[in-house]
Amino acid sequence: MRRSYRNILYTILAVLAALFVAYLCLPYYARQALIHLMPVIDDAQTFSRDTVRHDPSNSCPWPRHKDYNRYLLTPSDSAYLDSLHTVSFLVVRRDSILYESYRDGWNDTLTSNLYSATKTIVGLLVGIALDEGKIRSLDDPVSAYIPIYKKGQQADVTLRHLLTMSGGMAWDEAYASLFSVTTHGYYGNDLYELVTGLDVTEKPGIQFSYRSGETQLLAFALEAATGQTLSQYAAEKLWRPLQAERDAYWLLDKKNGDEKAFCCFHTTARDAARLGRLLLHRGDWNGQTVVSRTYMDEMLRPATYLRDQWGRDSLSYYGLQTWLYPYQGEILPCMRGMLGQYIFALPSHQAIVVRLGRKRHDVYEGPFTIDMRRYLDIALKILEYEPS
Numbered sequence: 001m002r003r004s005y006r007n008i009l010y011t012i013l014a015v016l017a018a019l020f021v022a023y024l025c026l027p028y029y030a031r032q033a034l035i036h037l038m039p040v041i042d043d044a045q046t047f048s049r050d051t052v053r054h055d056p057s058n059s060c061p062w063p064r065h066k067d068y069n070r071y072l073l074t075p076s077d078s079a080y081l082d083s084l085h086t087v088s089f090l091v092v093r094r095d096s097i098l099y100e101s102y103r104d105g106w107n108d109t110l111t112s113n114l115y116s117a118t119k120t121i122v123g124l125l126v127g128i129a130l131d132e133g134k135i136r137s138l139d140d141p142v143s144a145y146i147p148i149y150k151k152g153q154q155a156d157v158t159l160r161h162l163l164t165m166s167g168g169m170a171w172d173e174a175y176a177s178l179f180s181v182t183t184h185g186y187y188g189n190d191l192y193e194l195v196t197g198l199d200v201t202e203k204p205g206i207q208f209s210y211r212s213g214e215t216q217l218l219a220f221a222l223e224a225a226t227g228q229t230l231s232q233y234a235a236e237k238l239w240r241p242l243q244a245e246r247d248a249y250w251l252l253d254k255k256n257g258d259e260k261a262f263c264c265f266h267t268t269a270r271d272a273a274r275l276g277r278l279l280l281h282r283g284d285w286n287g288q289t290v291v292s293r294t295y296m297d298e299m300l301r302p303a304t305y306l307r308d309q310w311g312r313d314s315l316s317y318y319g320l321q322t323w324l325y326p327y328q329g330e331i332l333p334c335m336r337g338m339l340g341q342y343i344f345a346l347p348s349h350q351a352i353v354v355r356l357g358r359k360r361h362d363v364y365e366g367p368f369t370i371d372m373r374r375y376l377d378i379a380l381k382i383l384e385y386e387p388s
Contacts (some may be wrong), residue, residue: 009262015198029188030178038167039175039186041358043338044266047257051233052239052248066095070284071385073101077378084340084371085358087112088269091382092277099382100269103164104358106388110215111266112356113247115337118265119215119273121234121320124220125164127283127295129235132375133135134225137165146196153200161204162218163320164303165323168202169195171213175338182212189254207307208315211263215321219261225388232257241290262337263361273341276352279322280345281332300324300333309367317367325368327376340371346379 073081081089087106090097100343103109114121129135136144138160143150149157153168161167172182184194193218202209219230226233231250239248247270251264278284279300283291291299299320306315317324323334325344335343340360342351351378360369 004060005293011024018099027188029184029186029230032099032187033178033183036187039113039115040338041115041341041356042110043113044111046250047260047264049249050079050229050250050252050259050268052231052235053248054244055240055297058240058243059245061245062092062273063095065093065098067385067387068097070387071099071365071382073260073378074381077107078189080374081357081378084099084361086340086355088356090269090273090352090354090356091379092273093383094352095277097270098351102269106356108233108270109246111246111268112272112341113251113263113283114265114272114335114341114356115263115339115340116212117272117335117337117341117343118261118263119212119321120279120335120343121265122215122219122222122230122261122277123240123299124238124278124291125220125230125233126159126163127291127299127319129197129222129225129314130295131292133156134224135159141233141304141313142217142221143273145224146217149217150388151199151225153204157204159218162214162221164267164306164315165208165210165214165318165321166205166303167214167217168200168204168206168209169211169213169217170199170201170212171195171211181362183195185212185216186260187234191253191260192220192257194375197219200264204214205306207311208303208309208318210309215262216260218321219259224285230261231376236277238290241285242271242278243285244274269356272341272356273352273354275335276343276345276354277369279335280342280347280350295320302331321367327373332376333371334374342375344376344379346376346383349380351379 010254012288087104089101142157159169172180195213249266282296302312302316308315325334333345340357342355355375361369363370
């Protein structure tokens with residue numbers, strides 16, 4: 001009997017040893033993915049990061065609307081927010097906070113990873129660099145800024161192709177696979193080598209296909225054009241002009257490394273709303289032009305000269321690093337992240353809606369998940385409520 005137990009113990013130890021050896025043989029990014037498992041919104045301590053500094057002497061908190069939080073959510077709407085682990089729900093109307101709710105232990109000082117909503121920030125920064133003449137033209141080849149990017153069809157890729165997700169990069173947008181290039185990008189420590197080394201396998205400028213790697217490559221071109229890191233340029237040209245209340249954070253691929261431009265900007269819900277306000281006013285901030293109207297008009301106009309992701313129709317829902325969501329007869333500029341990080345601009349109501357959370361719905365209608373419409377429906381009730 002003792003020998004039998006001993007054999008079982010030896011077998012278990014042998015299996016564990018084999019698993020440990022197999023783990024050590026995995027690439028760095030795969031080991032990190034196994035340690036951390038799925039991404040979470042409060043991952044600011046998981047990775048190295050750079051600070052996008054605000055200016056305390058010029059920060060400007062949002063005022064509260066006279067009807068602040070007078071609206072009471074219906075039980076079904078409140079339950080819906082909780083069902084997808086909403087942490088922040090914020091509605092701003094005419095530059096005042098009309099409604100805000102923090103749930104699941106969250107508050108107005110905690111920062112959330114915006115995930116792919118970050119891509120729109122990169123798009124805005126490109127517009128600023130274009131306005132400043134640091135980028136000569138959106139039709140410049142990427143190789144004008146990253147000289148090594150000219151292998152095969154890489155040489156045909158322009159900044160505009162990257163802005164419209166039509167650069168043809170061999171990037172697999174898979175979030176659950178241990179060995180996908182997306183997992184490599186998120187958990188790896190070699191972003192520059194990763195994205196500049198990927199082949200271009202489709203003719204650029206023909207079809208929209210959502211690829212995070214193209215935003216990352218765009219960010220490297222932007223850094224080359226400006227001579228600043230992404231965090232430095234964002235702080236100087238965006239965060240301080242928008243009078244942010246708090247510092248933001250940009251996660252890096254390693255200590256003193258590169259910003260994860262495709263995913264990982266951390267901020268509060270209130271400061272995220274500033275980005276929505278900039279979209280709403282097409283680059284203007286209290287009379288100051290942060291991004292030119294000419295660029296913003298293109299950014300918020302669908303790139304209809306491309307085929308959509310299915311290759312069937314003209315693209316109607318994406319501009320320059322920005323989603324365009326059809327709702328109630330208008331097209332809403334939208335920033336959108338993988339766990340349900342949403343920032344909507346509603347021009348007809350002069351309003352901004354921010355929803356941050358830990359989960360999004362998995363059911364789609366076209367290119368959009370159905371939770372997006374539900375959040376806007378809730379926001380519309382708040383916007384149209386008239387206290388007695």
